Amino acid sequence: MGQSLDVIPVRAEESFPIHRLARYLEGKVVRAEGTPSVGQFAGGHANLTYLLTYPGVELVLRRPPLGPVAPGSHDMSREYRVLSRLHRAFSPAPEAFLFCDDVAVMGAPFLVMERKTGVVIRNVVPAMFGSGEDRVANRKLSEVVVDTLADLHSVDPASCDLADLGRPDGFLGRQVEGWITRWEAAQHEPNPLADDLADWIRTRLPKSPAPTIIHNDWRLDNMAVDPVDPGRCTAVYDWDMCTRGDPLADLGTVMGVWYEADEMPATLNPMPTSVPGFMSRAEAIERYAEKSGADLRDFNWYLVFGTWKLGVVLQQIFIRWHRGQTHDERFASMGAGAHRLFELAAARRW
Incomplete structure (x- = not known):
């Protein structure tokens, strides 16, 4: 996602069991070894987006918002399908590495993708x-x-x-x-x-x-x-x-x-x-x-x-x-x- 200034500590109500997630990702995503430090991207208003920082790589995890969601919205499987392919023809699209629909891992379906950095402009020009x-x-x-x-x-x-x-x-x-x-x-x-x-x-x-x-x-x-x-x-x-x-x-x-x-x-x-x-x-x-x-x-x-x-x-x-x-x-x-x-x-x- 954007620069590190966008990242805050994980909001208490939007936290999840980090060690369980880490065990799930190890061996499934390249360089996702051990337990990452976790931050949360502060800018979004719907899907929850987290930064997973490992010694050798930064990854982005996305999941739907808390509570009921409208049918057809916040579709992580759709996002994974698109981002695992679109980057081949459209370079600004991040590459997605993994999709998980087992809600036992972190409470909701989620995807993991590469972190693409840059400056995100919200409301005012920096x-x-x-x-x-x-x-x-x-x-x-x-x-x-x-x-x-x-x-x-x-x-x-x-x-x-x-x-x-x-x-x-x-x-x-x-x-x-x-x-x-x-x-x-x-x-x-x-x-x-x-x-x-x-x-x-x-x-x-x-x-x-x-x-x-x-x-x-x-x-x-x-x-x-x-x-x-x-x-x-x-x-x-x-x-x-x-x-x-x-x-x-x-x-x-x-x-x-x-x-x-x-x-x-x-x-x-x-x-x-x-x-x-x-x-x-x-x-x-x-x-x-x-x-x-x-x-x-x-x-x-x-x-x-x-x-x-x-x-x-x-x-x-x-x-x-x-x-x-x-x-x-x-x-x-x-x-x-x-x-x-x-x-x-x-x-x-x-």
């Missing part, structure tokens, strides 16, 4: 890139988000043995129905605006372009960049929803949090889009079209869907806190953030 004052660095950060996404969408799935990944036929319709079901399951109070948006999204489904490999949660803080060059991506993380499907759904997700100057960011604000030099959303969409050759005449639908979907993500995180399934106080404000994203989705609707 001092090494000018603290948001360097227009050139800011421009590069915005370009790398779009360019790396276009690179992913250009990968031939057959080149990395992923030609049978997912079910691209009918993908977009299933996505819409699945996210509406998740929204209904995560509500804690009525929200007519979110319901109206769900109906608008369902009844205006566009025709999808040819399917590609898609990440399904694309944004700047799921990437790492070179500490010397913010325009070079060194890693892309969080592949548990990767599949083959409509590439514009990926673009819609990241544009959902690509705020314009007159838009108030929600709780989830993973990109410093307001700093000088950072491309506007319109510029970013145009750049993607140039890089990919995509026809974006129906893109407003994808923007609204992406924005609304991110509101549902925040609501799912909030409801786990609301129901006492996690005590992480970072999640207490997520319900308000979800409502703000629903308002933003409505404002962006043509």
Whole structure:
């Protein structure tokens, strides 16, 4: 994952029996010998991600969050399948080494993969890139988000043995129905605006372009960049929803949090889009079209869907806190953030 500054001591409620895990990994993963020291990556809001440090290697372990999870989400077996192959054709993808579905080992299915390092940008531009004052660095950060996404969408799935990944036929319709079901399951109070948006999204489904490999949660803080060059991506993380499907759904997700100057960011604000030099959303969409050759005449639908979907993500995180399934106080404000994203989705609707 990112630099060591992202690593904290393991949160008490998210700890696991280290010695049992160490015994399981020994002999299954190269250089995983003895008992590692364990830290936790602090930045994520869903899947739990840990750093295992051995004398000869650093490894990353990922597992689903505590408590019940939505069907089809936090799929470690999917992430393992993708990452054990995709690195052959897309170098920012980490290589996965092992998947375990025996919950007796650490309480949930998990995967182990290589650690790819770099700088992860969350909310603000770090001092090494000018603290948001360097227009050139800011421009590069915005370009790398779009360019790396276009690179992913250009990968031939057959080149990395992923030609049978997912079910691209009918993908977009299933996505819409699945996210509406998740929204209904995560509500804690009525929200007519979110319901109206769900109906608008369902009844205006566009025709999808040819399917590609898609990440399904694309944004700047799921990437790492070179500490010397913010325009070079060194890693892309969080592949548990990767599949083959409509590439514009990926673009819609990241544009959902690509705020314009007159838009108030929600709780989830993973990109410093307001700093000088950072491309506007319109510029970013145009750049993607140039890089990919995509026809974006129906893109407003994808923007609204992406924005609304991110509101549902925040609501799912909030409801786990609301129901006492996690005590992480970072999640207490997520319900308000979800409502703000629903308002933003409505404002962006043509």
